[in-house]
Structures are given as C-alpha cells and as structure tokens.
Amino acid sequence: MLNERNLKNLLYQEFARIGKSLSSPKRLEILDILSQGPKSVEALSKATTMSVANVSQHLQTLTNSRLVTFQKKGNYVIYELADVAISNFLTSLHNLSEKQFxxxxxxxxxxxxxxxxxxxxxxxxxxxxxxxxxxxxxxxxxxxxxxxxxxxxxxxxxxxxxxxxxxxxxxxxxxxxxxxxxxxxxxxxxxxxxxxxxxxxxxxxxxxxxxxxxxxxxxxxxx
Amino acid sequence: MLNERNLKNLLYQEFARIGKSLSSPKRLEILDILSQGPKSVEALSKATTMSVANVSQHLQTLTNSRLVTFQKKGNYVIYELADVAISNFLTSLHNLSEKQFxxxxxxxxxxxxxxxxxxxxxxxxxxxxxxxxxxxxxxxxxxxxxxxxxxxxxxxxxxxxxxxxxxxxxxxxxxxxxxxxxxxxxxxxxxxxxxxxxxxxxxxxxxxxxxxxxxxxxxxxxx
DNA sequence: CAATTATTCAATTAAATAGTTGAATAGATA
DNA sequence: TATCTATTCAACTATTTAATTGAATAATTG
Missing domain, CATH: 3.40.250.10 (Rhodanese-like domain)
Structure with a gap:
C-alpha cells in the first residue's frame, strides 16, 4: 500500500542513505581526502592509516550512497567524489559542526x-x-x-x-x-x-x- | 598523545556526530517537521506516527548533537531547531539526495x-x-x-x-x-x-x- | 491531595555496523 | 605461464543502534 506515510518513509529512507554515509568519522575523512582529487584505494589507506580492506569496504558504502564513483585504471581502482556539490556539502557540514561544537x-x-x-x-x-x-x-x-x-x-x-x-x-x-x-x-x-x-x-x-x-x-x- | 593522527580522529569524530544524527530516517523526519517551527514531543509523535518514548529518545540524540534545543513550557517540552543554518543544511541534503538518486x-x-x-x-x-x-x-x-x-x-x-x-x-x-x-x-x-x-x-x-x-x-x- | 497528562528513564531485544583476518580475483609484469 | 600487486570478498567478532515496554517524574487540573 502506498499511502502518504509510506511515501514519507521511503523519502526519508533515501535521504538517510546519505546521512548514514556521513555517520562514520573514517568515511568523512575519506570523503575529505577525495575532495582534493581522485585517489586509489591504497593511497586512501595510507593517508588514513586504515587497512586496505577496511577502506575498500567504506568505499563500497560510499559508492552505494552515490557519493563517490570509481574507474579501473589497470591494476588500480581510482575513486573520486561523484559530484562537486558533495565537496560543498562537506564544507557546510564542517561549518555547521563548528557552529554547534x-x-x-x-x-x-x-x-x-x-x-x-x-x-x-x-x-x-x-x-x-x-x-x-x-x-x-x-x-x-x-x-x-x-x-x-x-x-x-x-x-x-x-x-x-x-x-x-x-x-x-x-x-x-x-x-x-x-x-x-x-x-x-x-x-x-x-x-x-x-x-x-x-x-x-x-x-x-x-x-x-x-x-x-x-x-x-x-x-x-x-x- | 596528541599527534596529527589523533587530532584528525578527534576532528572527524566531531563532524560525525552530526552525520550520525542524520543517519536515521526518523530523525530526519523529526528535523524536517521542526524546521516548520517549534513542536512538543507529543505533536512530533503524532506527525511521525512514532511512539512518544521513541520520539523522546531521538530528540535526545538530536539534542546531544546540538541540532535541536528545547524549553519547558508547563507540562510540555517544546523542541526547536538549534539554528536556522540547520534548516538550510537539510535543504541541501534533500537536493544532494535528489541529485544522486x-x-x-x-x-x-x-x-x-x-x-x-x-x-x-x-x-x-x-x-x-x-x-x-x-x-x-x-x-x-x-x-x-x-x-x-x-x-x-x-x-x-x-x-x-x-x-x-x-x-x-x-x-x-x-x-x-x-x-x-x-x-x-x-x-x-x-x-x-x-x-x-x-x-x-x-x-x-x-x-x-x-x-x-x-x-x-x-x-x-x-x- | 488524588488523578491526569506529558515526558523521560531503564531494561530488553533484534538488527545493523565497524573492523579484522585470510582467501579469492583480476590485471600487470617478468 | 608463474608471479606479483591492488583490490575485493566472505566470515567472524565486538559494538552500536533502533524500537518496545513498563515504570518513574514532574507539572497541571479538578
């Protein structure tokens, strides 16, 4: 049944997909680094001091919420922000955060x-x-x-x-x-x-x- | 020890506090309703069809991440967005979400x-x-x-x-x-x-x- | 002051999540 | 073809989280 409540639930679930991606400090750091330009999984792993497997997992959740995209370059997989708007959005998150804390x-x-x-x-x-x-x-x-x-x-x-x-x-x-x-x-x-x-x-x-x-x-x- | 890595961890943890608040569809709906103006717990409970206790719990996490504030008015507790900037931030989340999905x-x-x-x-x-x-x-x-x-x-x-x-x-x-x-x-x-x-x-x-x-x-x- | 109302608290359960480990792929190189 | 390298997958553990329930507060009303 597709009543008003269900539609709202669906809509907020979609919005929350992005929120979920922003709920992990590690993912926020990955996004921040990617906002400097495209990077390989390995490079992200080094920059964040996280295990490669862990970074890879985070990158998958970010891919699912469409915040990042990737392309294969030979042996490497190069990730980047899916849209410039995301970089702006992160900046406003930083500013909001500073305002509150x-x-x-x-x-x-x-x-x-x-x-x-x-x-x-x-x-x-x-x-x-x-x-x-x-x-x-x-x-x-x-x-x-x-x-x-x-x-x-x-x-x-x-x-x-x-x-x-x-x-x-x-x-x-x-x-x-x-x-x-x-x-x-x-x-x-x-x-x-x-x-x-x-x-x-x-x-x-x-x-x-x-x-x-x-x-x-x-x-x-x-x- | 407060080296660069630890400082970064601390910083992203702070940023993630807001992200965590935005990771639940229900909380996003509460925020959206509050962006229309101050509301009591009961009113939010009705508008979202959630139990009062559940709404109260969500409101507490939102209070902890400084996205909402409250004041007691007699028997009622009136919650509202902590800052107009939050309303703008939510709008940009909606727009980003539409762009991605x-x-x-x-x-x-x-x-x-x-x-x-x-x-x-x-x-x-x-x-x-x-x-x-x-x-x-x-x-x-x-x-x-x-x-x-x-x-x-x-x-x-x-x-x-x-x-x-x-x-x-x-x-x-x-x-x-x-x-x-x-x-x-x-x-x-x-x-x-x-x-x-x-x-x-x-x-x-x-x-x-x-x-x-x-x-x-x-x-x-x-x- | 007893009853009512709005809210919060505390305890519980089920589900989701983050991080680790070791194995599996898949492309590049020798 | 064998080997190396970058990445992903799958299984597992420890935490965290969402929602429910029933009891506890605290202000208000009759």
Missing amino acids: VQVQQIKEEFLNAHLGMDGITLSELKERLEKGEVVLLDVRPKEEYEKAHIPGAISIPIEELREKLSSLPTNYDVVAYCRGQYCLMSVEAVEILKNNGINAHRLENSVQDWHQFQDKSTGELK | VQVQQIKEEFLNAHLGMDGITLSELKERLEKGEVVLLDVRPKEEYEKAHIPGAISIPIEELREKLSSLPTNYDVVAYCRGQYCLMSVEAVEILKNNGINAHRLENSVQDWHQFQDKSTGELK
Whole structure:
C-alpha cells in the first residue's frame, strides 16, 4: 500500500542513505581526502592509516550512497567524489559542526599550532598586500574548482602538483595559499611545502565565498 | 598523545556526530517537521506516527548533537531547531539526495500525485501573473524566514496560522503558496487547506533562492 | 491531595555496523 | 605461464543502534 506515510518513509529512507554515509568519522575523512582529487584505494589507506580492506569496504558504502564513483585504471581502482556539490556539502557540514561544537574550533587550533609557523593572514591584510603587489596568491584546490570561481588575482596550482611546479613560483615574493576554508587542509600542506623550499608562505583560512562576502561588506560600507 | 593522527580522529569524530544524527530516517523526519517551527514531543509523535518514548529518545540524540534545543513550557517540552543554518543544511541534503538518486524524484512525484489537484505553477508563470495582479503570493514559512528574505510581493502567513487567517485572504484571487523548495511540504498542506476553503490555489515548488537565480538569469538575457 | 497528562528513564531485544583476518580475483609484469 | 600487486570478498567478532515496554517524574487540573 502506498499511502502518504509510506511515501514519507521511503523519502526519508533515501535521504538517510546519505546521512548514514556521513555517520562514520573514517568515511568523512575519506570523503575529505577525495575532495582534493581522485585517489586509489591504497593511497586512501595510507593517508588514513586504515587497512586496505577496511577502506575498500567504506568505499563500497560510499559508492552505494552515490557519493563517490570509481574507474579501473589497470591494476588500480581510482575513486573520486561523484559530484562537486558533495565537496560543498562537506564544507557546510564542517561549518555547521563548528557552529554547534566549541571543541571543533579548539581541535582545529591545536592542529594549526602543531604545524609550526603556520602564519595566517586576514582578508584585509591580503587585499592590502595584493594591491601593493607584494604577494602571490595561490589557489591550491583542484583545477575545476579554480575555474569555476577563484579570488581575483589568484593563480592555480593544485596541491597535487605543487612540488613539481615550485620552480614556476617567484622566490622574491611572499606566497599566500588558500583552498576551501577553515577545515580545508590543502593550504596547510601547501604552506609547509613552500616553507620547506625557502619560500615565505602564509595561509589564508578563508574561502572564495568568504572573500565575496568580505568584498560586499567593504563596498557596502563605502556607500 | 596528541599527534596529527589523533587530532584528525578527534576532528572527524566531531563532524560525525552530526552525520550520525542524520543517519536515521526518523530523525530526519523529526528535523524536517521542526524546521516548520517549534513542536512538543507529543505533536512530533503524532506527525511521525512514532511512539512518544521513541520520539523522546531521538530528540535526545538530536539534542546531544546540538541540532535541536528545547524549553519547558508547563507540562510540555517544546523542541526547536538549534539554528536556522540547520534548516538550510537539510535543504541541501534533500537536493544532494535528489541529485544522486532518481528514485527520490520519483517518490516526490508520487507524493504530489497522491495530493489530488496539486497544480504547480512555474516561476515564469508566476512572474507574469504577479505583474498582471492576478494572484496573491503566499509565503507559508515561519515568520523569521520570511523576514530574512522572501519573494518580492509575497505576504507572510506561516502554515501554522493559515487556518485562522483564511478570512484575511481575498476569495476573488488565485493564491500561490510557496515555502523552501521541492521537498518542503508546507506549501502542499497550504494548497490543500486553501482548496478545501474554496480558494483556488497553486503550489510553487521553488524557493526564494531559486527565484533569485531565475531573476539573475532573465535579466542576464536582457543584456 | 488524588488523578491526569506529558515526558523521560531503564531494561530488553533484534538488527545493523565497524573492523579484522585470510582467501579469492583480476590485471600487470617478468 | 608463474608471479606479483591492488583490490575485493566472505566470515567472524565486538559494538552500536533502533524500537518496545513498563515504570518513574514532574507539572497541571479538578
């Protein structure tokens, strides 16, 4: 019988398929890593310090809830997020989580402190230094995201390619790296790589969206 | 020991607290109902056809993950969403889910078919008829959401108050009801109430955001 | 103050889930 | 063809979870 109650049950069951996928910390970490770009099972296993079999199992539940897709490349199976929308959704989960739990904020700060010398930079500092031509702004997200939208003046070097392309960066400028926002760790990694190679680097913890809001606000004030 | 791995584990555990809350169809339904406004345990129990004890238990997990808050009102305990951001987050979950699963779309359509005579109206039809002054546009979301943003020309009557305020509506105009978008059922209920009271009503399945996008696109075309 | 009402608590059961282990596949290489 | 490698499968254990039941609270009403 397909009455209203049953229809609702069906609908919420479908919604919950995604929720179930997001209910395991390990799966959330896998999704986060995949939001940096496609990865093999083995690579995910290393990055998360989980057994290969376990990662494989998690990837199957993620495949079932259509959050990831895969394709075989020779011996390897390469997984990736099924849609860019998923990356945005994860970001909003992070933000919501921070809003509800003070400890999330604290953990993040401890994490940044652990990465010594992770100097941040604010949006207004960035704007000022960009206008003076003092800094190079580096977008380390996957190319597609950069192409969709980026902070004006930014150049794109996805984190995966940063090590190879270091030479294309000027050494006499400071570099400011950014990615998707506070809980996006690609910019943290980027700053570390840059510093290890003698380039003075800062992390911008804001996202493209934050930048737009900042612009709207400051032009709004001028009126 | 608080090394990088442990920090990551902690962080993803926190994120997963919210995910866990979203992993049960029943809890998602409770959240959806609460996004229409504050409700007592009993009211939620009736609306979901779950036992009171069961609803109470779910509400406790939701309280623990900070998605809902409550306050005692005499004999009753009134629960509500902890933040407006949660309502938006749920909407994006619905949209993501529809994107990933064709069946979600199908279930929705069966649901609308089950509500006989649920005539929809498109954004461009609405615009035309609004300009001609043929229709009254009715926003049935909670007052706060209307105040934050609404489709220009819309009047606000939250679904909870619709029955009492029916008399304030003109009977010689068609009414178009809208709420948060496709999976928001308040507008469905509104159209039913209106029709039952001899008012010719249509449902707009778009959200305020959809309307903005529609405006941007149509003004864009004029350039 | 006894009865009523709304909610929560505590204990139980059945089902679902996460992680481990070792074997099975399937593609690549030698 | 034999061997190696990346991944998946299947079986199992330990936990966690959802829902039910009946009792316990706590505010309200007569």
